Amino acid sequence: MDLRGKTIIITGASSGIGAAAALLFSDAKANLVLGARRSAELEAIASRIRGQGGNVAILSGDVIDEGYADALVNLARSEFGALDGAFNNAGVVGDMCPVSKMPIDNWNKVIATNLTSAFLAAKAQIPAMVARGRGSIVFTSSFVGHSNGGMPGIAAYAASKAGLIGFVKSLASDHAADGVRVNALLPGGTITPSGGEGDPATLEFIARLHPMKRMADAREIAEAALFLLSDRSSFMTGSPMLVDGGISVRLV
Template sequence: MELQNRSIIITGASSGIGAAAALLFAAEGANLVLGARRSAELETLAGQINQGRGQGRGSAVFLAGDVRDEAYAGALVDLAIKEFGGLDGAFNNAGIVGEMQPVTEMALDNWNDVISVNLTSAFLAAKAQLPVMKQRGRGSIVFTSSFVGFSNGGMPGMGAYAASKAGLIGFVQSLASNHAAEGIRINALLPGGTITPAAGAGNPEVLDFIANLHPIKRMAKAQEIAQAALFLLSDRSSFMTGSPMLVDGGMSVRLM
């Protein structure tokens, strides 16, 4: 029970890595506030978690909304306080890839969407979450970045995504330095290709192509990335802060 009785926010929780993390964290004893845009999927996931609660397993509540909305970031924190008495951790996982195309052909709206969902939302989340954790004198925050923002070897068509994920790593390191003495650890999780609806999960040819880019010759399961997030949120990573932790099947090694 790595997260026994801890209150944790998960964004991007309606599918993929976020949903896998929710199921894992609840099994490890966490009480969860689930956030995403799709209310029906969140309701289903929360129901699944709550059906299994008891004997140390955690429970879940949910609130649908847009992570680009400052009021929504605050509402998730308020819900954690109302339902569970405070906030111990957050897995700020929501993100989008956007349209993959050269910058010279990219619409400004696409650039703005990717930056706002992947990077500005991190600012809003931190702004809402940190004061509550500071009051408790402890906390752990994990942001989902990507190997693409660390060492992507110039992967074409991903200018906006790479910029947002690289910016997120810098943001995490600045936050970590600012808040380490307050007992709050802040890290970035950098997955490689992961089998999710956003990664073309229904297209075997796409999955095979992405899998073969990895030295390990496969893509990650969402549950494997969730395990890494669990590590960063648990006391097993108690001396880690400001780290861009790669869980990428060797992609960064291949591309360096």
């Protein structure tokens, strides 16, 4: 799957799935614009890509800032001339607790980071793609937006990820005739900092929920994102694509 000549924005690119995607998309010859809050980690990923001959620009910031969403698009245009795709991957799990004990600040943070940021990203990215008559946008949802899979205490996270699926379907309907495809990626448990990386008990619990009895490596999820951003998925739009090790069909 070749992204040669395409310029792709990746958010949440400093670690986990986003970092794996940055390295993979660079191997596929994409021009990359990487965004994340942690500037040092972001620069480290960019340095690896540059060291391998890749083309990359970076900008640190917060995805819940509308100005930041605009700035990433402007950077893509100024550095590489256009915007062809985006992997809007940044997100948070938030505090895991029952709704009756959940602080409103936690709810607001999760919804803003996972769902409102998608609105801001799309608002900035879609006009740039419509102007070219083509583009592909991928949002990272989760299997919990489709089927909880037996995980307690994640109401805010599940609501935000389910909301993303509905949002993607609406965007896809609005812009299919413009040549802009919009899809959702629904990973299962993935070995990342937010997915329990480094905590053996958490990893074992999550792995047991999957019929495959393991969690995904971040690169496995990045491979699916690459497919959705490539021309190999040219007739796909509005799809919630499960890459979840079978957890969504697990018998509880």
